[in-house]
Amino acid sequence: MTASDENDTELFNASGSFATLGANSPTNIDDVHRDDAQCTKVLRNGQIIIRRCDAEYTIQGNQIK
Numbered sequence: 529m530t531a532s533d534e535n536d537t538e539l540f541n542a543s544g545s546f547a548t549l550g551a552n553s554p555t556n557i558d559d560v561h562r563d564d565a566q567c568t569k570v571l572r573n574g575q576i577i578i579r580r581c582d583a584e585y586t587i588q589g590n591q592i593k
Contacts, residue, residue, distance in 0.1 A: 529543070567579060
């Protein structure tokens with residue numbers, strides 16, 4: 529991997545390796561829990577807001593305080 533700035537000047541090079549779990553390995557997406565709470569999705573200032581149980585969340589799942 530080569531990292532560059534906005535002028536395409538090379539900042540540094542990095543190399544490494546990684547391993548995958550494989551096609552049939554379970555992930556967190558396979559372990560989804562659901563309840564009967566009602567939720568509503570609204571578009572506010574160009575952002576999708578999820579209202580659920582008197583709380584509001586971003587589309588990424590972060591609670592809006």
